[in-house]
Amino acid sequence: MIDDPLTEGPDRNSKLLGHAQGIYALASQEEAGLLMAMNLAFVSGDFNDSSLAVLGRNTVLSNVREMPVVGGSGKFCFAMGYVLATAAELDAAAGGNYNEGGC
Template identity: 55%
Template sequence: MIDDPLTEGLELSSKLVGKTQGMYAWAAQEEFGLSMVMNFAFVEGKYNGSTITIIRRNKVFPNVREVPMVRSSRLLRFARGYVQASTHKHDLAAGDAELEYNIYVLHY
């Protein structure tokens, strides 16, 4: 289960714009891959209360992974788009990682 801060920048001291909430599970026996369901729940500015949901199988180590956006709500209702995920740091022993998500959204 995840419930992590969603910030404008990579530093935790960056402006908080929402929460990244969801879950993931190991999804491969012979490679490092996850099955993920994740919600970007925005808490700042005009997108406060809006969400974007992504679902995918995530190979963790490629530099950039493309993730389809499958659902959105409130101000982003009927939006479509995708997310590019990048891993900047990870510590498997601690179960900790620093990720960057670039979200590309088209909506009315």
């Protein structure tokens, strides 16, 4: 389960725009490939009370991961497209914790 801050930049102290909320599960026996199901729920600015629904494969060790947007609500009603995720920070000493950057 995830409920991670969605911020303006990769710094944890950046302005909070919303939350990445959902689930992920290891879905590959050969690589670190996750099945991601999450909502990007916005809590401020022009997109307050709107969300994007993302469902797709996240190969966490790839430089860039592409995951489809399968819908949305509020200002994102009927949204289609994709998000691009990159690792902004990787802390191998902490068990591989990382921060996603750039969506």
